[in-house]
Amino acid sequence: MNENKTLPDTRERILDAAERLFMESGYEGTSMRMITGEAEVNLAAVNYHFGSKEALLREVFRRRLAWLNRERLAALDELEGKAAGEPLKPSAILEAFFGTLLRMGTDEALGGMTFLRLLGRTLTEPADFIRTFFAGEYAEVIERFKRALFRSLPEVPQEEIIWRFHLMLGAVSYAIAGTDALQVVTGCELDLDNEGPNAAKQLAARVMPFLLGGLRAPLPQFPAFEEQQNQSEPIKAA
Amino acid sequence: MNENKTLPDTRERILDAAERLFMESGYEGTSMRMITGEAEVNLAAVNYHFGSKEALLREVFRRRLAWLNRERLAALDELEGKAAGEPLKPSAILEAFFGTLLRMGTDEALGGMTFLRLLGRTLTEPADFIRTFFAGEYAEVIERFKRALFRSLPEVPQEEIIWRFHLMLGAVSYAIAGTDALQVVTGCELDLDNEGPNAAKQLAARVMPFLLGGLRAPLPQFPAFEEQQNQSEPIKAA
DNA sequence: CCGTGGTTCAAACGTTCGTTTTAATCATAT
DNA sequence: ATATGATTAAAACGAACGTTTGAACCACGG
Known part of the structure; x- marks a missing residue:
């Protein structure tokens, strides 16, 4: 029904657990069951609230x-x-x-x-x-x-x-x-x-x-390169 | 029979493939099948020659x-x-x-x-x-x-x-x-x-x-620490 | 009161994982 | 040539993975 009302803390609990576990074990090293276990929510809750494990990680950072x-x-x-x-x-x-x-x-x-x-x-x-x-x-x-x-x-x-x-x-x-x-x-x-x-x-x-x-360290001195080692205008700028 | 004679390059092929794939996809992100596939050896070869995936990683570095x-x-x-x-x-x-x-x-x-x-x-x-x-x-x-x-x-x-x-x-x-x-x-x-x-x-x-x-940067100054802050300005060629 | 829609739940889905098994193959020494 | 031990091969193992299903649950507007 609602879209952005204050939900039960399920979402936040998942995000907190995922944050900690991703930190501790990395993305591939953390399973959904570890996350939902630590958050004390049902396994399906992650896919319900976020859609996928990848999307969960993105939301953790966002x-x-x-x-x-x-x-x-x-x-x-x-x-x-x-x-x-x-x-x-x-x-x-x-x-x-x-x-x-x-x-x-x-x-x-x-x-x-x-x-x-x-x-x-x-x-x-x-x-x-x-x-x-x-x-x-x-x-x-x-x-x-x-x-x-x-x-x-x-x-x-x-x-x-x-x-x-x-x-x-x-x-x-x-x-x-x-x-x-x-x-x-x-x-x-x-x-x-x-x-x-x-x-x-x-x-x-x-x-x-x-x-x-x-x-602020001194600039590198290259062994004996070609022309390069210019002074002010290299590379592109978007 | 032998223990350290020059083996067929199976071992080296596995190590090379694992090195490249671990670099590209990380440890958890690389499967044994990816490794044996790239090395063009049988799936069981890794466990035969190295014992386990963990031992393979150690050998890659050793x-x-x-x-x-x-x-x-x-x-x-x-x-x-x-x-x-x-x-x-x-x-x-x-x-x-x-x-x-x-x-x-x-x-x-x-x-x-x-x-x-x-x-x-x-x-x-x-x-x-x-x-x-x-x-x-x-x-x-x-x-x-x-x-x-x-x-x-x-x-x-x-x-x-x-x-x-x-x-x-x-x-x-x-x-x-x-x-x-x-x-x-x-x-x-x-x-x-x-x-x-x-x-x-x-x-x-x-x-x-x-x-x-x-x-060689100047030492940090903590809110209210001990004395120190001895070194002078840096920036000096090596 | 019932119905409706958001949420939770247990269970199972199909896939892929690392590893093991068993047999075939190869190289070499007698 | 044959026996022997090292290596390779194909197939399967059980476990764990991310995801999906469909029913139960709950709050609340009618």
Whole structure:
């Protein structure tokens, strides 16, 4: 009958359970029976409310990324408004992009660390439909921030900026996804009370200087390449 | 009868096919039938030669990591030999660790870019047996390099070094794993003729300055922590 | 009160998974 | 050539997967 009235919490319970389990075991490693079991709902409820497992995953992300995208764009808008046409400081851009993300980890209502880790992990999932989904969800925000970085660092080749954006994304994704994944590799606890709002604050304090250092590192010198290694106008721009 | 004589290439064909398919579709996303199909061997061959799918994955990595671990330790040994007791330069340590890795991408006999990308992706696989396996394979090498970094940067808190090591690993893993994973996010081709030996050379030239910049970035300032904040501005060629 | 439409439920669907079985085939040493 | 053990082959195993079915359930407007 109704379409958007407040439903019994079945939908939310499923989304919460799926969020946690996808984070813990990955998409392929999580079965519908695990999800409905943890959510304490009937097995058929997922297909009834969402249509399919793929659609469920998309919805898990949509309800979080809607906020994240809005917040990131708002932060950038405010920066650009204050700057009155002048290029922004790289550190301010990174703060708007990564700081906003990391702040999600402090707010349990936005998914907290669970969603942060899920996001970091899922970006490396090989499934095609996942990559396609993220491409669509991220397109606008990435484009805006890329442009801001181009303006902010006019002397750096745009291709290099994209690479470093890519590298920063990787570092952050790993840092939030793998608090235990690489704990195992580094063989060290990395303290970081994994849950709780402090985690994300510490994370931000540690990560931001690293990112900024990488972004502003000296440009690479290629061995003895051909003509390339130009200065300001490579690649396309959509 | 024999135990280690040169077998028909069945084993190698399986390993090659599994390497490529695990890279492309992940562990859970790759079925034994896909592997045996691509390798053009019988379905039962995997269980006959390796015992199980899990054991196959371990063997896929063992044959590559044996070389990588040996080479990394040899590079570090040589550096420490030349230094005659003095601490090493951070850039030299990073070159020994990440440069050796990236050089694998240039040598098809060592797995080339396929293995590099597989490695980057698999480090984020949530399956327990995978994380346990990597912990064991990496333990010694990580420990040696961690120690070298501690000695190299005595004024930096060890916890901070571990964090930055973690972040560097993440950046590199992403960079090599996701040449298309984040292509989709950045919406840009990032040229980089994805196969071939040039790819890894370019990759190294681009990645190493970023890592060094991140590693030597100024220390984070926590809301109200202890003293520190000793290092000066970075940005200095290697 | 009944009927209606949104929701839950147990059960089963067909498929695919990793693995095992049993027999055929191959290579080699005596 | 024949026996022997290593390898390959075809077929089947039970379990688990995502999804669908059709009846039961519930709230509520008439």
